[in-house]
Amino acid sequence: MISKTTIDQVFDTARVEEVIGDFVQLKKSGSNYKGLSPFSEERTPSFMVSPVKQIWKDFSSGKGGNVVAFLMEHEHFSYPEAIKYLAKKYGIEIEETEQSAEAKEEASERESLYLVNEFARDYFAKTLTETEAGKAIGYSYFKERGFTEAIIKKFQLGYSPDEWDAFTSEALKNGYQLSYLEKTGLTIVKTEKQFDRFKGRVIFPIHSLSGRVLGFGGRILTSDKKAAKYLNSPESEVYHKSKVLYGIYLAKQAIAKEDNCYLVEGYTDVIQFHQSGIENVVSSSGTALTSEQIRLIHRLTKNITLLFDGDAAGLRASLRGVDLILEQGLNVKICTFPEGEDPDSFAKNNSLEDLTLYLEENAKDFINFKASLLASEAKNDPIKKAETIRDMVTSISKIPDSIKQEVYLKECSRIMDISEEVLFNTLAQMLQKERREASKRPRRDTETMEVVPVEKEVIQKVDAQYQLEQKIIELLLLYGNEEERFEELIIEASEEGEIVFKPEWVTAKVFEKIYLDLQEDEVEFTNDAFQQLYYAVINTYNQEGELKIDQLINQLPKEIAEVASHVVMDEEKHQLHHWDRKDIYVKEKKHGISQMVSETILNLRRHLVSKKIMDLSEAVKNPEVSEDKENLQNIMDYITLKKVLSEKLNRVL
Incomplete structure (x- = not known):
């Protein structure tokens, strides 16, 4: 607790x-x-x-x-x-009690999988540095790769003993359930026995953006041709290979700071770059790049630099990821290393200054890189050259920004010595073909679709009371403790019997004004979330004398907290549209708090009176009460009150 x-x-x-x-x-x-x-x-x-x-x-x-x-x-x-x-x-000390076996059992399944992964990470790391086999085999391997003790700790590297169930036995001994060991993939369960998935491998823990352990990668150290060189955790509730990037947790701040992300292929590429001093690097862990992985990077930067081995056999196949990156609206550069080198070896054998300089000088824009690569393949073959140009235009067609498309087409025209007009026509044909194919794709459930006649009333009416209640909550949350001067308009009858307004100025806090006015009218919120928020806010002001929005939200149920956040941040959404660039300036609400409060309360009163008139009018239509003079008189009185409120509202405006 x-x-x-x-x-x-x-x-x-x-x-x-x-x-x-x-x-x-x-x-x-x-x-x-x-x-x-x-x-x-x-x-x-x-x-x-x-x-x-x-x-x-x-x-x-x-x-x-x-x-x-x-x-x-x-x-x-x-x-x-x-x-x-x-x-x-933030370096705040916090008391933690040891989790009992009962507490582990009560934890949710998702949380249990995380707990098992964290135990495994600690076990593998301890085995690497504190056992004879770990030091002799695992630690020696990492040292041969040139990894320092500090970098081994930073990436929480480990070793799984070359025994059938060493890890599984230890986990069971510590109270972890076999079912969760199986679901994380750490243990493979057969009918009569179970054994460790990563037996005899060095371990690379895979972390989420926040640093939680999602799964593991394991590299075998023997020359067993039947066993895969690298082995990853299988898909689980917490580990989805297509949505994870190795090293993202340790790279996220550097990516945002440098506004660029280096994308490599292997675990050791990432680690070696970190050891060299370049931290804005992640790996797709040997899998084909996915849209989800690109979106993960997109949250931190719009710039990606792909790093390839100098003699990468599947370089052309790897370039398919370029189109995927362009589709997401990101900028992409490509850098290859000298023949026989990869990011790991090059970083290991060069200083930080040399590595940085090499990346700066050799990272080419995708269009120049693709042109040089594909043109060298085409050589003097006109057919292959035409295919190369079409390939480049296909990549350009993936870019959602039309200005960037034009810039790249002109660059392609210059590099490949072909007219811009031909390229623009080719691009137009490609885009038109895509639109045609998209329109031909069958919609889901087309066989069961029915033509439904359009009803007369298809537009939803604005719920005026909802809007007014939301406005009152907004005023309370944003300006409840502000002290303002309010003009109270007291209704009096003149000597001629006409209704007149007598102004009277009072100074009060916004929350006091709203509370007293709603109490006077005996107004209850019709929206349950607003009602809960209203009482929570008023109680906080009365008891604490002030309100901190983040603390209030922390105390509210999740659904009500989301409503509060929406109400408070609603005004900020105007900043997303950059109205100022169009010389349209959104007026800040804080300049007319007193008027907004009075206007909102008067509008709510008038709305409630209108509803009352409608209800009484419906009642009068009933034959049993149509002769009821009291109802008719009530309607007349409410109509007069509505007129008074309208005049009062006009004066406020």
Whole structure:
């Protein structure tokens, strides 16, 4: 159990923009930050972070909340795990009790898989450095690769004993269930026995963006031709190979800082680059590059540099990943190493200065690289040259930005000595063909589709009361403690019997004004979430004298916290559209708080009176009460009140 004092310290210390900045590339936008949504596929920013309010809002998915809510959503942390992650990040001491066997059993399946992976990581690391076999075999291998003790610890490298069930036996002895050992893939279970998947291999733990252990890669050290050289954990609830990049946890800050990501093929390439001093590097771990992996990088930067071996046999096949990167709207460069060298060996044999200089001088834009590679294959063969040009235009067609397309077409024209007009026509034909093919693709469930007649009323009406209730919550959350002067218009009857307004100025805090006015009218919120938020806010102001939005959100149920985040961040979404670039300036609400409060309350009163008139009018239509003079008189009175409120509202405006 984590103490309240520790939790409060975590919330006081943690900065939402710093924490989210580890996972998403954020750019300043006024007083806030914006970035690409980490919860949906998009190419334009819809994700906002407010340092002042210490909350975030994702307008594409509707999610939002404080710093803990982000970690729970993005990393699937439990609440205590999120607190522990933040405490570790900010160097806050936190009390942790040893997990009992009962607690392990009660943990969720997903969490249990993480626990098993973390135990395995520690076991393999300990075996590497504290056992004779580990030192003689595993540690010696890493030393031969030139890895220092510091880098071995940094990447949490390990060794699995060359015994059938050494790890499995130790895990079972420590209370971990066999079913979870099997689900993570660490143990292979047969009918009569079980054995270790990574038996006799050096171990490379694979981490998530937040540093959790998702799975493992293992390299065999013997010359057994029947066994795979590299072996990865199988797919599980926590490990999806296509969505993970090796080294992303240790590289994320460097990628964001350098605004570039080096993409290599192997584990040791990543480690050797880190040891050389270049940390903005990740690996696809020998798998073909996927859209999910590219999106993971896209959160941190728009620039990728692919690094290939000098004599890579499948270099052309590897170039397929270029089109995938271009489709995502990223910029891509390619760098190859001298023949016989790979990123690992080149980094090992050269100084940081030489390595950096080589990457700068030899990283070519994809169009120049592709041209030189494919042109050398085509040589003087006109047919092959035509195929090369078509291949290059195909890549250009993947770019979503039309300006970039034109720039690259002109560059292609210059390099390949072919007219721009031909290239532009070819591109147009390709795009037209894609559109035709897309229109021919059958829709899902076309056989069961029915033509449904369009109803007369297809446009949803705006729920005025919902909008007004939301506005009241917004005013309370943003400006509840502000002291303002309000004009109270007292209704009086003149000597002639006409209704007149007598102005009276009062000074009050916004939350007091709203609370007293709603109490006077006996108004209850119709939306349950707004009702809960209203009472939570009013109680906080009354008891604490102030309200901190991030702390309030932390105390609310998840669904209500998301509503609060949406209400508070709704104004910030205007910054996503760059209205100022079009000379349209959105007026800040804080300049007319008093007027907004009075206007909102009057509008709510008028709306409620209108509803009452409608209800009474429906009742009068009933034959049994149509002669009821009291109802008719009530309608007349409410109509008069509505007129008074409208006049009062016009005066406020």
